Amino acid sequence: MMHVYADNAATTAMSQVAIDAMTPYFNKIYGNPSSLHSVGQEAKEALDAARATVAACLGCEPREIIFTSGGSEADNQAILSAAAYGKKKNKTHIITTAFEHHAVLHTLQKLEKEGFTVTYLDVSKGHNITAQQVKDAIREDTCLVTTMYANNEIGSVLPISEIGAVCKEAGVTFHTDAVQAVGHLRIHVKEQNIDMLSLSGHKFHGPKGVGALYVRRGLPLVNVIEGGAQERGKRAGTENLPAICGMAAAMKDACDHMDENMSRVAAMRDRLIEGLSRIPHSALNGDPVNRLPGNVSFCFEGIEGESLLLLLDMKGVCASSGSACTSGSLDPSHVLLAIGRVHDVAHGSLRLSLSEYNTQEEVDHILQVVPEVVAYLRNMSPVWRDLQDGKREYIL
Amino acid sequence: MALYSEKVMDHFTHPRNVGIIENADGVGEVGNAKCGDIMKIYLKIDHEIISDVKFETFGCGSAIASSSMATEMIKGKSIHEAMQLTNKAVAEALDGLPAHKLHCSVLAEEAIKNALKDYYDRNGLPYNEKDFPDCAHCAHCE
Numbered sequence: 053m054m055h056v057y058a059d060n061a062a063t064t065a066m067s068q069v070a071i072d073a074m075t076p077y078f079n080k081i082y083g084n085p086s087s088l089h090s091v092g093q094e095a096k097e098a099l100d101a102a103r104a105t106v107a108a109c110l111g112c113e114p115r116e117i118i119f120t121s122g123g124s125e126a127d128n129q130a131i132l133s134a135a136a137y138g139k140k141k142n143k144t145h146i147i148t149t150a151f152e153h154h155a156v157l158h159t160l161q162k163l164e165k166e167g168f169t170v171t172y173l174d175v176s177k178g179h180n181i182t183a184q185q186v187k188d189a190i191r192e193d194t195c196l197v198t199t200m201y202a203n204n205e206i207g208s209v210l211p212i213s214e215i216g217a218v219c220k221e222a223g224v225t226f227h228t229d230a231v232q233a234v235g236h237l238r239i240h241v242k243e244q245n246i247d248m249l250s251l252s253g254h255k256f257h258g259p260k261g262v263g264a265l266y267v268r269r270g271l272p273l274v275n276v277i278e279g280g281a282q283e284r285g286k287r288a289g290t291e292n293l294p295a296i297c298g299m300a301a302a303m304k305d306a307c308d309h310m311d312e313n314m315s316r317v318a319a320m321r322d323r324l325i326e327g328l329s330r331i332p333h334s335a336l337n338g339d340p341v342n343r344l345p346g347n348v349s350f351c352f353e354g355i356e357g358e359s360l361l362l363l364l365d366m367k368g369v370c371a372s373s374g375s376a377c378t379s380g381s382l383d384p385s386h387v388l389l390a391i392g393r394v395h396d397v398a399h400g401s402l403r404l405s406l407s408e409y410n411t412q413e414e415v416d417h418i419l420q421v422v423p424e425v426v427a428y429l430r431n432m433s434p435v436w437r438d439l440q441d442g443k444r445e446y447i448l
Numbered sequence: 449m450a451l452y453s454e455k456v457m458d459h460f461t462h463p464r465n466v467g468i469i470e471n472a473d474g475v476g477e478v479g480n481a482k483c484g485d486i487m488k489i490y491l492k493i494d495h496e497i498i499s500d501v502k503f504e505t506f507g508c509g510s511a512i513a514s515s516s517m518a519t520e521m522i523k524g525k526s527i528h529e530a531m532q533l534t535n536k537a538v539a540e541a542l543d544g545l546p547a548h549k550l551h552c553s554v555l556a557e558e559a560i561k562n563a564l565k566d567y568y569d570r571n572g573l574p575y576n577e578k579d580f581p582d583c584a585h586c587a588h589c590e
Binding site: 434435 | 457463482504508
Protein backbone atom coordinates (compact mmCIF):
# COMPACT_ATOMS: atom_id res chain seq x y z
CA MET A 53 0.00 0.00 0.00
CA MET A 54 1.16 3.50 -0.78
CA HIS A 55 2.09 5.47 2.32
CA VAL A 56 1.63 9.23 2.05
CA TYR A 57 2.70 11.60 4.78
CA ALA A 58 0.63 14.74 4.25
CA ASP A 59 0.89 16.29 7.69
CA ASN A 60 4.00 18.40 7.24
CA ALA A 61 2.44 21.38 9.02
CA ALA A 62 2.42 19.23 12.17
CA THR A 63 6.00 18.16 11.71
CA THR A 64 8.39 17.11 8.96
CA ALA A 65 10.76 14.23 8.46
CA MET A 66 14.34 15.29 9.14
CA SER A 67 16.53 15.72 6.10
CA GLN A 68 19.79 13.80 5.77
CA VAL A 69 21.51 17.19 5.59
CA ALA A 70 20.17 18.06 9.04
CA ILE A 71 21.00 14.65 10.52
CA ASP A 72 24.56 14.80 9.18
CA ALA A 73 24.95 18.31 10.57
CA MET A 74 23.87 17.16 14.02
CA THR A 75 25.77 13.94 14.55
CA PRO A 76 29.28 15.32 15.20
CA TYR A 77 27.89 17.27 18.15
CA PHE A 78 26.76 14.25 20.11
CA ASN A 79 30.14 12.63 20.79
CA LYS A 80 32.85 14.37 18.77
CA ILE A 81 32.33 18.05 19.40
CA TYR A 82 30.44 17.54 22.61
CA GLY A 83 31.78 20.47 24.62
CA ASN A 84 29.79 23.09 26.44
CA PRO A 85 30.06 26.34 24.46
CA SER A 86 30.49 28.17 27.77
CA SER A 87 33.67 26.22 28.65
CA LEU A 88 37.00 27.96 28.22
CA HIS A 89 38.96 24.90 27.11
CA SER A 90 39.48 23.86 23.53
CA VAL A 91 36.65 21.30 23.46
CA GLY A 92 34.25 23.95 24.65
CA GLN A 93 35.56 26.56 22.26
CA GLU A 94 35.13 24.21 19.35
CA ALA A 95 31.48 23.92 20.34
CA LYS A 96 31.28 27.68 20.67
CA GLU A 97 32.53 28.08 17.10
CA ALA A 98 29.82 25.73 15.86
CA LEU A 99 27.21 27.68 17.81
CA ASP A 100 28.39 30.95 16.31
CA ALA A 101 28.38 29.46 12.82
CA ALA A 102 24.81 28.18 13.29
CA ARG A 103 23.71 31.58 14.51
CA ALA A 104 25.28 33.24 11.47
CA THR A 105 23.52 30.79 9.17
CA VAL A 106 20.11 31.41 10.71
CA ALA A 107 20.68 35.17 10.65
CA ALA A 108 21.66 35.07 6.97
CA CYS A 109 18.45 33.22 6.09
CA LEU A 110 16.36 35.89 7.82
CA GLY A 111 18.33 38.95 6.74
CA CYS A 112 19.46 40.03 10.20
CA GLU A 113 22.63 40.13 12.31
CA PRO A 114 23.75 37.02 14.21
CA ARG A 115 23.50 38.84 17.54
CA GLU A 116 19.80 39.35 16.89
CA ILE A 117 19.14 35.59 17.04
CA ILE A 118 18.31 33.83 20.32
CA PHE A 119 18.02 30.07 20.27
CA THR A 120 15.04 28.63 22.14
CA SER A 121 13.37 25.27 22.71
CA GLY A 122 10.99 25.93 19.83
CA GLY A 123 8.34 28.21 18.40
CA SER A 124 6.14 28.27 21.49
CA GLU A 125 8.91 29.49 23.77
CA ALA A 126 9.91 32.13 21.21
CA ASP A 127 6.31 33.34 20.97
CA ASN A 128 5.98 33.50 24.75
CA GLN A 129 9.21 35.44 25.19
CA ALA A 130 8.49 37.89 22.38
CA ILE A 131 5.01 38.75 23.60
CA LEU A 132 5.83 38.88 27.30
CA SER A 133 8.81 41.11 26.54
CA ALA A 134 6.86 43.60 24.45
CA ALA A 135 4.12 43.63 27.08
CA ALA A 136 6.54 44.27 29.95
CA TYR A 137 8.20 47.07 27.99
CA GLY A 138 4.81 48.51 27.06
CA LYS A 139 3.56 48.45 30.62
CA LYS A 140 6.47 50.60 31.75
CA LYS A 141 5.23 53.26 29.36
CA ASN A 142 1.59 52.72 30.35
CA LYS A 143 0.87 51.08 27.02
CA THR A 144 -1.24 48.00 27.63
CA HIS A 145 -3.03 47.43 24.33
CA ILE A 146 -2.07 44.57 22.00
CA ILE A 147 -3.33 43.78 18.51
CA THR A 148 -3.48 40.25 17.15
CA THR A 149 -5.70 38.11 14.93
CA ALA A 150 -8.49 35.72 15.83
CA PHE A 151 -6.72 32.76 14.23
CA GLU A 152 -3.34 32.77 15.97
CA HIS A 153 -1.67 29.65 17.32
CA HIS A 154 -2.40 28.87 20.97
CA ALA A 155 1.21 29.71 21.88
CA VAL A 156 0.23 33.31 21.07
CA LEU A 157 -3.44 33.25 22.11
CA HIS A 158 -2.89 31.68 25.52
CA THR A 159 -0.01 34.06 26.28
CA LEU A 160 -2.28 36.99 25.39
CA GLN A 161 -5.10 35.59 27.53
CA LYS A 162 -2.68 35.50 30.45
CA LEU A 163 -1.85 39.17 29.81
CA GLU A 164 -5.55 40.05 29.63
CA LYS A 165 -5.93 38.71 33.16
CA GLU A 166 -3.11 41.05 34.17
CA GLY A 167 -4.96 44.06 32.80
CA PHE A 168 -3.91 44.19 29.15
CA THR A 169 -6.49 44.83 26.45
CA VAL A 170 -6.26 42.71 23.32
CA THR A 171 -7.89 43.42 19.95
CA TYR A 172 -8.50 40.25 17.93
CA LEU A 173 -8.70 41.23 14.27
CA ASP A 174 -11.53 39.65 12.32
CA VAL A 175 -10.34 37.08 9.77
CA SER A 176 -13.67 36.12 8.25
CA LYS A 177 -13.24 38.32 5.17
CA GLY A 178 -11.06 36.46 2.68
CA HIS A 179 -9.80 34.25 5.51
CA ASN A 180 -7.06 36.81 6.05
CA ILE A 181 -6.45 40.29 7.45
CA THR A 182 -5.40 43.53 5.78
CA ALA A 183 -2.77 46.01 6.88
CA GLN A 184 -5.59 48.57 6.98
CA GLN A 185 -7.29 46.55 9.74
CA VAL A 186 -4.08 46.75 11.74
CA LYS A 187 -3.76 50.46 11.07
CA ASP A 188 -7.34 51.10 12.16
CA ALA A 189 -6.84 49.14 15.37
CA ILE A 190 -3.67 50.91 16.52
CA ARG A 191 -4.25 53.23 19.48
CA GLU A 192 -2.14 55.60 21.53
CA ASP A 193 -1.56 52.86 24.09
CA THR A 194 -0.77 50.02 21.65
CA CYS A 195 2.50 48.37 22.62
CA LEU A 196 2.52 45.37 20.29
CA VAL A 197 1.12 43.99 17.06
CA THR A 198 1.54 40.22 16.89
CA THR A 199 0.25 38.37 13.85
CA MET A 200 1.27 35.05 12.43
CA TYR A 201 3.16 35.04 9.14
CA ALA A 202 1.07 32.19 7.77
CA ASN A 203 -1.75 30.21 9.31
CA ASN A 204 -0.96 26.62 10.30
CA GLU A 205 -4.43 25.23 9.65
CA ILE A 206 -5.73 27.02 6.59
CA GLY A 207 -2.52 28.25 4.97
CA SER A 208 -3.37 31.96 4.59
CA VAL A 209 -0.22 34.06 4.22
CA LEU A 210 -0.68 37.43 5.88
CA PRO A 211 0.45 40.76 4.31
CA ILE A 212 3.50 40.92 6.58
CA SER A 213 5.46 43.60 4.69
CA GLU A 214 2.43 45.91 4.68
CA ILE A 215 1.74 45.27 8.37
CA GLY A 216 5.43 45.90 9.09
CA ALA A 217 5.23 49.25 7.30
CA VAL A 218 2.12 50.25 9.23
CA CYS A 219 3.75 49.34 12.56
CA LYS A 220 6.95 51.15 11.72
CA GLU A 221 5.05 54.30 10.84
CA ALA A 222 3.06 54.12 14.07
CA GLY A 223 6.11 53.25 16.17
CA VAL A 224 4.57 50.01 17.44
CA THR A 225 6.60 46.82 17.95
CA PHE A 226 5.72 44.12 15.42
CA HIS A 227 6.15 40.43 16.23
CA THR A 228 5.30 37.62 13.84
CA ASP A 229 4.92 33.93 14.62
CA ALA A 230 6.57 32.63 11.44
CA VAL A 231 6.68 28.96 12.45
CA GLN A 232 4.82 27.87 9.30
CA ALA A 233 6.58 30.29 6.97
CA VAL A 234 10.29 29.95 7.70
CA GLY A 235 11.95 27.65 5.20
CA HIS A 236 8.92 27.86 2.90
CA LEU A 237 8.63 31.56 2.05
CA ARG A 238 11.23 34.25 1.40
CA ILE A 239 11.65 36.32 4.54
CA HIS A 240 13.78 39.38 5.12
CA VAL A 241 13.10 40.85 8.54
CA LYS A 242 14.78 44.19 7.84
CA GLU A 243 13.08 44.83 4.50
CA GLN A 244 9.75 43.74 5.98
CA ASN A 245 10.12 45.85 9.12
CA ILE A 246 9.71 42.88 11.45
CA ASP A 247 10.88 43.59 15.00
CA MET A 248 10.54 40.07 16.37
CA LEU A 249 10.03 36.72 14.68
CA SER A 250 9.53 33.21 16.06
CA LEU A 251 10.54 30.04 14.25
CA SER A 252 10.70 26.31 14.89
CA GLY A 253 13.25 23.82 13.54
CA HIS A 254 11.05 20.83 12.87
CA LYS A 255 8.76 22.51 10.34
CA PHE A 256 11.42 22.54 7.62
CA HIS A 257 13.07 19.12 8.03
CA GLY A 258 15.13 20.11 11.06
CA PRO A 259 14.99 18.56 14.53
CA LYS A 260 12.23 18.98 17.13
CA GLY A 261 12.79 20.79 20.40
CA VAL A 262 14.68 23.73 18.95
CA GLY A 263 13.68 27.10 17.56
CA ALA A 264 14.78 30.69 17.51
CA LEU A 265 13.61 34.18 18.25
CA TYR A 266 14.84 37.07 16.14
CA VAL A 267 14.80 40.30 18.09
CA ARG A 268 15.73 43.58 16.48
CA ARG A 269 18.79 45.08 18.10
CA GLY A 270 17.87 47.46 20.89
CA LEU A 271 14.52 45.91 21.79
CA PRO A 272 14.43 44.89 25.45
CA LEU A 273 13.72 41.28 26.35
CA VAL A 274 12.49 39.68 29.55
CA ASN A 275 13.66 36.18 30.38
CA VAL A 276 11.29 33.25 30.34
CA ILE A 277 13.99 30.92 31.66
CA GLU A 278 16.39 32.25 34.28
CA GLY A 279 19.84 30.87 34.93
CA GLY A 280 23.21 31.17 33.25
CA ALA A 281 24.38 33.81 30.83
CA GLN A 282 23.80 31.88 27.62
CA GLU A 283 22.27 33.69 24.63
CA ARG A 284 23.58 37.05 25.87
CA GLY A 285 21.84 36.48 29.15
CA LYS A 286 18.40 36.33 27.55
CA ARG A 287 17.84 32.58 27.54
CA ALA A 288 19.49 30.46 30.18
CA GLY A 289 20.43 26.82 29.83
CA THR A 290 23.24 24.98 28.08
CA GLU A 291 22.67 25.29 24.36
CA ASN A 292 21.22 22.25 22.58
CA LEU A 293 24.09 22.29 20.14
CA PRO A 294 23.23 19.21 18.03
CA ALA A 295 19.68 20.51 17.50
CA ILE A 296 20.84 24.06 16.83
CA CYS A 297 23.32 22.86 14.21
CA GLY A 298 20.72 20.55 12.66
CA MET A 299 18.20 23.36 12.48
CA ALA A 300 20.71 25.77 10.93
CA ALA A 301 21.67 23.22 8.27
CA ALA A 302 18.02 22.47 7.48
CA MET A 303 17.27 26.17 7.24
CA LYS A 304 20.16 26.84 4.89
CA ASP A 305 19.10 23.87 2.77
CA ALA A 306 15.54 25.17 2.64
CA CYS A 307 16.65 28.69 1.72
CA ASP A 308 19.10 27.45 -0.93
CA HIS A 309 16.35 25.43 -2.65
CA MET A 310 13.39 27.60 -1.86
CA ASP A 311 12.36 28.65 -5.36
CA GLU A 312 12.39 25.14 -6.81
CA ASN A 313 10.69 23.66 -3.73
CA MET A 314 8.00 26.35 -3.71
CA SER A 315 7.01 25.84 -7.31
CA ARG A 316 7.07 22.04 -7.07
CA VAL A 317 5.07 21.90 -3.84
CA ALA A 318 2.62 24.58 -4.96
CA ALA A 319 1.95 22.63 -8.15
CA MET A 320 0.97 19.56 -6.12
CA ARG A 321 -1.12 21.73 -3.80
CA ASP A 322 -2.99 23.23 -6.73
CA ARG A 323 -3.75 19.80 -8.18
CA LEU A 324 -5.15 18.69 -4.83
CA ILE A 325 -7.25 21.81 -4.43
CA GLU A 326 -8.61 21.48 -7.94
CA GLY A 327 -9.39 17.79 -7.51
CA LEU A 328 -10.95 17.99 -4.05
CA SER A 329 -13.05 21.01 -5.06
CA ARG A 330 -14.97 18.61 -7.30
CA ILE A 331 -16.39 16.86 -4.23
CA PRO A 332 -19.91 18.29 -3.96
CA HIS A 333 -20.72 20.46 -0.95
CA SER A 334 -17.14 21.09 -0.01
CA ALA A 335 -15.26 24.34 0.48
CA LEU A 336 -11.64 25.42 0.50
CA ASN A 337 -10.52 27.01 3.76
CA GLY A 338 -8.01 29.82 3.72
CA ASP A 339 -6.88 32.52 1.34
CA PRO A 340 -6.96 31.02 -2.16
CA VAL A 341 -4.26 33.36 -3.50
CA ASN A 342 -1.92 34.26 -0.67
CA ARG A 343 -1.36 30.72 0.51
CA LEU A 344 1.40 28.51 1.87
CA PRO A 345 2.80 26.35 -0.95
CA GLY A 346 1.99 23.13 0.91
CA ASN A 347 -1.40 23.81 2.49
CA VAL A 348 -4.68 22.22 1.39
CA SER A 349 -7.62 22.68 3.77
CA PHE A 350 -11.22 21.71 3.09
CA CYS A 351 -14.54 21.36 4.86
CA PHE A 352 -16.83 18.57 3.68
CA GLU A 353 -20.44 18.89 4.67
CA GLY A 354 -22.22 15.99 6.39
CA ILE A 355 -19.24 14.17 7.83
CA GLU A 356 -16.96 14.36 10.85
CA GLY A 357 -13.20 14.83 10.63
CA GLU A 358 -11.88 12.22 13.01
CA SER A 359 -13.56 9.31 11.25
CA LEU A 360 -12.29 10.79 7.98
CA LEU A 361 -8.72 10.81 9.31
CA LEU A 362 -8.91 7.26 10.66
CA LEU A 363 -10.15 5.89 7.35
CA LEU A 364 -7.58 7.87 5.37
CA ASP A 365 -4.87 6.52 7.66
CA MET A 366 -6.03 3.00 6.88
CA LYS A 367 -5.67 3.85 3.21
CA GLY A 368 -2.14 5.10 3.79
CA VAL A 369 -2.74 8.84 4.02
CA CYS A 370 -1.63 10.74 7.13
CA ALA A 371 -3.53 14.02 7.42
CA SER A 372 -5.11 16.17 10.13
CA SER A 373 -8.41 17.82 10.93
CA GLY A 374 -9.78 20.69 12.97
CA SER A 375 -12.67 18.62 14.25
CA ALA A 376 -13.42 18.64 17.97
CA CYS A 377 -12.98 14.89 18.22
CA THR A 378 -9.37 15.08 17.12
CA SER A 379 -8.46 17.55 19.82
CA GLY A 380 -10.24 16.03 22.80
CA SER A 381 -12.22 19.22 23.29
CA LEU A 382 -15.81 19.86 22.36
CA ASP A 383 -15.32 22.79 20.05
CA PRO A 384 -13.88 22.44 16.58
CA SER A 385 -10.80 24.48 15.69
CA HIS A 386 -10.93 28.16 16.67
CA VAL A 387 -9.35 28.92 13.29
CA LEU A 388 -12.25 27.42 11.35
CA LEU A 389 -14.79 29.15 13.60
CA ALA A 390 -12.89 32.45 13.20
CA ILE A 391 -13.10 32.34 9.40
CA GLY A 392 -16.85 31.84 9.71
CA ARG A 393 -17.32 28.10 9.37
CA VAL A 394 -20.24 27.07 11.57
CA HIS A 395 -19.82 24.09 13.92
CA ASP A 396 -21.72 21.74 11.60
CA VAL A 397 -19.18 22.05 8.81
CA ALA A 398 -16.12 22.87 10.91
CA HIS A 399 -16.33 19.33 12.29
CA GLY A 400 -15.86 17.99 8.77
CA SER A 401 -12.49 19.53 8.01
CA LEU A 402 -9.41 18.01 6.45
CA ARG A 403 -5.92 19.47 6.28
CA LEU A 404 -3.32 18.03 3.92
CA SER A 405 0.08 19.67 4.24
CA LEU A 406 2.75 18.83 1.72
CA SER A 407 6.51 19.16 1.54
CA GLU A 408 9.02 18.70 -1.26
CA TYR A 409 9.28 15.06 -0.18
CA ASN A 410 5.80 14.37 -1.55
CA THR A 411 5.33 13.19 -5.14
CA GLN A 412 2.76 13.51 -7.90
CA GLU A 413 2.00 9.78 -7.47
CA GLU A 414 1.11 10.49 -3.86
CA VAL A 415 -1.16 13.31 -4.98
CA ASP A 416 -2.86 10.84 -7.34
CA HIS A 417 -3.39 8.46 -4.42
CA ILE A 418 -4.88 11.20 -2.22
CA LEU A 419 -7.17 12.30 -5.04
CA GLN A 420 -8.40 8.75 -5.35
CA VAL A 421 -9.00 7.92 -1.69
CA VAL A 422 -10.37 11.18 -0.25
CA PRO A 423 -13.51 11.25 -2.44
CA GLU A 424 -14.09 7.54 -1.69
CA VAL A 425 -13.84 8.01 2.06
CA VAL A 426 -16.00 11.15 2.03
CA ALA A 427 -18.68 9.31 0.04
CA TYR A 428 -18.49 6.28 2.36
CA LEU A 429 -18.97 8.39 5.50
CA ARG A 430 -21.72 10.48 3.93
CA ASN A 431 -23.50 7.27 3.09
CA MET A 432 -23.85 6.43 6.78
CA SER A 433 -24.49 10.00 7.96
CA PRO A 434 -28.01 10.99 9.04
CA VAL A 435 -27.01 14.60 8.43
CA TRP A 436 -26.16 13.86 4.81
CA ARG A 437 -29.46 12.00 4.38
CA ASP A 438 -31.38 14.97 5.74
CA LEU A 439 -29.48 17.28 3.39
CA GLN A 440 -30.24 15.06 0.42
CA ASP A 441 -33.89 14.68 1.41
CA GLY A 442 -34.24 18.45 1.68
CA LYS A 443 -34.94 18.27 5.44
CA ARG A 444 -31.86 20.35 6.15
CA GLU A 445 -30.34 23.21 4.15
CA TYR A 446 -26.88 22.84 2.64
CA ILE A 447 -24.39 25.24 4.12
CA LEU A 448 -21.63 24.57 1.61
CA MET B 449 -3.70 2.66 15.89
CA ALA B 450 -3.20 2.85 19.62
CA LEU B 451 -5.95 5.40 20.21
CA TYR B 452 -8.66 2.74 20.01
CA SER B 453 -8.94 -0.96 20.85
CA GLU B 454 -8.99 -3.51 18.04
CA LYS B 455 -12.70 -4.04 18.73
CA VAL B 456 -13.43 -0.34 18.21
CA MET B 457 -11.44 -0.31 14.99
CA ASP B 458 -13.21 -3.45 13.78
CA HIS B 459 -16.66 -1.97 14.39
CA PHE B 460 -15.59 1.37 12.96
CA THR B 461 -14.14 -0.02 9.75
CA HIS B 462 -16.73 -2.80 9.35
CA PRO B 463 -19.80 -1.34 10.98
CA ARG B 464 -22.70 -3.73 11.45
CA ASN B 465 -26.29 -2.71 10.71
CA VAL B 466 -25.58 0.51 8.82
CA GLY B 467 -28.54 1.91 6.94
CA ILE B 468 -32.19 2.72 7.39
CA ILE B 469 -35.40 0.71 7.79
CA GLU B 470 -38.31 1.88 5.69
CA ASN B 471 -41.50 1.77 7.74
CA ALA B 472 -39.59 1.31 10.98
CA ASP B 473 -41.62 0.74 14.15
CA GLY B 474 -39.45 3.12 16.13
CA VAL B 475 -36.92 5.79 15.18
CA GLY B 476 -34.66 7.67 17.57
CA GLU B 477 -32.17 10.44 16.97
CA VAL B 478 -29.85 12.03 19.52
CA GLY B 479 -26.95 14.48 19.51
CA ASN B 480 -26.49 17.54 17.38
CA ALA B 481 -24.14 18.75 14.72
CA LYS B 482 -22.79 21.40 17.05
CA CYS B 483 -21.36 18.84 19.45
CA GLY B 484 -20.16 16.80 16.52
CA ASP B 485 -22.11 13.56 16.92
CA ILE B 486 -25.54 12.58 15.67
CA MET B 487 -26.92 9.04 15.95
CA LYS B 488 -30.11 7.76 14.42
CA ILE B 489 -31.50 4.31 15.22
CA TYR B 490 -34.26 2.49 13.32
CA LEU B 491 -36.08 -0.45 14.94
CA LYS B 492 -38.28 -3.16 13.46
CA ILE B 493 -40.25 -4.76 16.27
CA ASP B 494 -42.31 -7.96 16.00
CA HIS B 495 -44.15 -9.18 19.09
CA GLU B 496 -41.91 -7.12 21.34
CA ILE B 497 -38.80 -8.58 19.77
CA ILE B 498 -36.35 -6.37 17.90
CA SER B 499 -36.25 -8.28 14.64
CA ASP B 500 -34.12 -5.72 12.84
CA VAL B 501 -32.13 -2.63 13.71
CA LYS B 502 -30.20 -0.14 11.58
CA PHE B 503 -28.23 2.98 12.35
CA GLU B 504 -26.84 6.09 10.75
CA THR B 505 -24.15 8.09 12.50
CA PHE B 506 -22.43 11.40 11.91
CA GLY B 507 -19.45 11.39 14.19
CA CYS B 508 -16.01 10.17 15.12
CA GLY B 509 -14.67 6.64 14.97
CA SER B 510 -15.84 5.75 18.45
CA ALA B 511 -19.34 7.09 17.74
CA ILE B 512 -19.65 4.86 14.70
CA ALA B 513 -18.20 1.87 16.58
CA SER B 514 -20.54 2.47 19.55
CA SER B 515 -23.57 2.58 17.25
CA SER B 516 -22.48 -0.61 15.54
CA MET B 517 -21.85 -2.47 18.80
CA ALA B 518 -25.04 -1.24 20.46
CA THR B 519 -27.18 -2.36 17.54
CA GLU B 520 -25.53 -5.79 17.64
CA MET B 521 -26.28 -6.04 21.35
CA ILE B 522 -30.01 -5.46 20.98
CA LYS B 523 -30.68 -7.28 17.74
CA GLY B 524 -33.01 -10.23 18.37
CA LYS B 525 -33.59 -9.14 21.96
CA SER B 526 -36.91 -8.15 23.51
CA ILE B 527 -37.68 -4.47 23.92
CA HIS B 528 -37.45 -4.98 27.70
CA GLU B 529 -33.95 -6.36 27.37
CA ALA B 530 -33.02 -3.52 25.04
CA MET B 531 -34.18 -1.02 27.67
CA GLN B 532 -31.58 -2.48 30.04
CA LEU B 533 -28.67 -1.72 27.71
CA THR B 534 -26.25 0.68 29.37
CA ASN B 535 -23.51 2.83 27.89
CA LYS B 536 -21.10 1.03 30.21
CA ALA B 537 -22.01 -2.30 28.65
CA VAL B 538 -21.45 -0.86 25.17
CA ALA B 539 -18.06 0.56 26.14
CA GLU B 540 -17.04 -2.71 27.79
CA ALA B 541 -18.10 -4.73 24.77
CA LEU B 542 -15.76 -2.53 22.73
CA ASP B 543 -12.89 -3.32 25.15
CA GLY B 544 -13.08 0.21 26.45
CA LEU B 545 -13.10 3.73 25.02
CA PRO B 546 -10.74 6.63 25.75
CA ALA B 547 -12.12 8.76 28.61
CA HIS B 548 -13.04 11.69 26.38
CA LYS B 549 -14.92 9.34 24.05
CA LEU B 550 -17.19 7.73 26.65
CA HIS B 551 -20.00 10.10 25.69
CA CYS B 552 -20.17 8.24 22.36
CA SER B 553 -21.37 5.14 24.19
CA VAL B 554 -23.83 7.32 26.12
CA LEU B 555 -25.23 8.56 22.83
CA ALA B 556 -25.66 4.96 21.63
CA GLU B 557 -27.65 4.01 24.72
CA GLU B 558 -29.79 7.11 24.40
CA ALA B 559 -30.40 6.69 20.68
CA ILE B 560 -31.76 3.21 21.30
CA LYS B 561 -33.96 4.37 24.19
CA ASN B 562 -35.15 7.24 22.06
CA ALA B 563 -36.19 4.80 19.34
CA LEU B 564 -37.97 2.57 21.89
CA LYS B 565 -39.81 5.60 23.27
CA ASP B 566 -40.94 6.39 19.76
CA TYR B 567 -42.25 2.82 19.48
CA TYR B 568 -44.14 3.17 22.78
CA ASP B 569 -45.58 6.50 21.68
CA ARG B 570 -46.71 5.20 18.31
CA ASN B 571 -48.46 2.27 19.93
CA GLY B 572 -49.91 4.16 22.87
CA LEU B 573 -48.01 2.00 25.32
CA PRO B 574 -47.45 3.29 28.85
CA TYR B 575 -43.93 4.04 30.08
CA ASN B 576 -42.08 5.93 32.75
CA GLU B 577 -40.59 9.24 31.48
CA LYS B 578 -37.69 8.81 33.87
CA ASP B 579 -36.47 5.80 31.93
CA PHE B 580 -35.77 8.03 28.94
CA PRO B 581 -33.20 10.66 29.76
CA ASP B 582 -32.59 12.87 26.77
CA CYS B 583 -29.17 13.79 25.53
CA ALA B 584 -29.34 17.13 27.34
CA HIS B 585 -28.42 15.48 30.63
CA CYS B 586 -25.06 14.47 29.20
CA ALA B 587 -22.44 16.84 30.54
CA HIS B 588 -20.51 16.61 27.29
CA CYS B 589 -22.40 19.41 25.58
CA GLU B 590 -22.52 21.81 28.53
